[in-house]
Amino acid sequence: MKFRYKKFGNVLRPVIPIKVSSSSNTDGFGYEVRVDSGADLCIFHAEIGEALGINVKKGKPQEVFGIGGKASIYYLHKVNIVVGGWPYEIEAGFMPSVAGNVMQYGVVGQRGFFDLFTIKFDLSKSEIELKELK
16 A cells, blocks of 8 residues: 655655544544654654543653653553454554654654564655555
């Protein structure tokens, strides 16, 4: 499946639509995520978890360091995502306070996304291609 990069100001980014849901909110809702090969796992803003009926701070706390070296805490929870019509159960981190700018979208990374797909970034065509691992 192929997705077009999305433009933010003058910058193109590999941001794709997904659907996210939880055991508390099985209907879920649409959410945009940046496909980030440098991210260890999937991290979403805590407000997304709360909207899914998750008590975010009851999850397992973890710490992550951003590019500027500032530490942020996130809490791990199991959620479901749908990518291009295909459902997956993943573990994602929900972050109450995001260092720097307000998070415009979630981030999908190595665990919970790159372990599900072969991913091809093509900036010259402004597209990202995902192939499900079998």
